[in-house]
Amino acid sequence: MPDRPETPDPDAPPSEEELARAKELRDALESSAPAGGGAELARALSAAWSPKDLSAEARRALVKRALAAPTLQRRRRVMRASFAAGALVAIAAGAALVFGIGRAPQPMPAADAYVSTRSTQPLFSGPFPRTGGETARVDRIAVARAADLRENEFARWGVR
Amino acid sequence: MNRWRWMLVRWCVLLAATTALLELAACRAEKGTVSGCPSATAGGAVDESVMAFLSAARSLHHEADVKDRSGDRAGAVASLERLVAMPGPRATEVDEVLADAYGRLAEMRLETKDWAGADRDVQAGLEHAREPTYFRGHLLEVSGLIEEARAAALADGGDRDEATRARAHAVDLFERAAGVQEQVIERALGDGGARD
Numbered sequence: 012m013p014d015r016p017e018t019p020d021p022d023a024p025p026s027e028e029e030l031a032r033a034k035e036l037r038d039a040l041e042s043s044a045p046a047g048g049g050a051e052l053a054r055a056l057s058a059a060w061s062p063k064d065l066s067a068e069a070r071r072a073l074v075k076r077a078l079a080a081p082t083l084q085r086r087r088r089v090m091r092a093s094f095a096a097g098a099l100v101a102i103a104a105g106a107a108l109v110f111g112i113g114r115a116p117q118p119m120p121a122a123d124a125y126v127s128t129r130s131t132q133p134l135f136s137g138p139f140p141r142t143g144g145e146t147a148r149v150d151r152i153a154v155a156r157a158a159d160l161r162e163n164e165f166a167r168w169g170v171r
Numbered sequence: 172m173n174r175w176r177w178m179l180v181r182w183c184v185l186l187a188a189t190t191a192l193l194e195l196a197a198c199r200a201e202k203g204t205v206s207g208c209p210s211a212t213a214g215g216a217v218d219e220s221v222m223a224f225l226s227a228a229r230s231l232h233h234e235a236d237v238k239d240r241s242g243d244r245a246g247a248v249a250s251l252e253r254l255v256a257m258p259g260p261r262a263t264e265v266d267e268v269l270a271d272a273y274g275r276l277a278e279m280r281l282e283t284k285d286w287a288g289a290d291r292d293v294q295a296g297l298e299h300a301r302e303p304t305y306f307r308g309h310l311l312e313v314s315g316l317i318e319e320a321r322a323a324a325l326a327d328g329g330d331r332d333e334a335t336r337a338r339a340h341a342v343d344l345f346e347r348a349a350g351v352q353e354q355v356i357e358r359a360l361g362d363g364g365a366r367d
Contacts, residue, residue, distance in 0.1 A: 125216035128262035
């Protein structure tokens with residue numbers, strides 16, 4: 012049977028090495044500088060048991076980090092949305108162009124076969140009276156041009 | 172940073188392309204009218220857009236008649252103001268109807284002694300009647316009537332010098348109106364008195 016390892020005496024005074032490591036741990040707990048694994052665990056336990064206020068510097072660093080990331084993301088989102096909206100408008104405009112949304116009546120080609128727009132003066136036999144008569148004049152103009160439009164429609168349909 | 176600048180440039184190019192497409196689409200949709208469309212020309216065939224404008228103008232003149240007869244002078248003026256503000260295709264008929272509507276507006280303002288408003292309407296009407304026609308002659312005549320009435324009002328108010336100047340201006344405008352009408356008649360006789 013091998014000899015069992017010797018159990019340390021719990022009442023024995025601490026060795027020089029133990030005292031030095033205890034001092035290191037105490038210093039690490041009081042300081043906020045990075046430290047080894049055992050000290051980090053002890054700090055976490057200490058913070059959970061009795062949390063301390065954050066230093067102003069640490070608070071500023073946390074706020075800065077928290078604000079920087081979403082701003083960047085938001086900016087990217089806005090840019091993406093802008094491009095998407097722009098592309099949609101361009102597609103809609105192209106569709107309107109190709110399919111002629113809101114298309115006006117079919118235009119008539121400029122040819123001698125059609126009655127053209129011109130002065131309405133020949134509709135009147137002399138200078139206008141000093142005042143009044145405008146309604147009668149526009150009546151006459153509208154009636155005459157309605158006949159012209161009818162002629163043009165017949166010409167376009169090929170029935171003249 | 173360069174990346175953002177590059178994205179901005181791309182965005183501007185996209186925006187410019189979209190604007191150009193929309194403009195072309197609008198021109199296509201409004202064929203028959205000429206405002207802003209590079210391919211539009213005057214002197215085309217009488218079409219629906221010309222007829223629509225003339226029909227609207229006729230309706231608004233009749234509307235003004237009805238309102239005026241019922242004592243609503245402001246309403247009559249509003250109907251005519253709506254007419255002259257209406258967008259229309261580029262056509263001689265449209266210009267002549269607008270010139271005549273401005274003449275009527277000026278006559279109405281003359282009756283309420285709104286000399287400045289009446290003169291403004293005459294000037295706007297003359298912009299639509301640059302050639303010697305009955306319409307231009309009529310507008311010059313209305314302009315003379317405005318000056319004549321203004322001269323009378325000035326004389327009544329004791330401003331004799333200004334009244335004399337206004338009378339002289341009125342005579343000049345009546346002379347110009349008569350000159351335009353003579354040109355029209357001479358031209359008509361030169362054409363053998365042809366009628367439409």
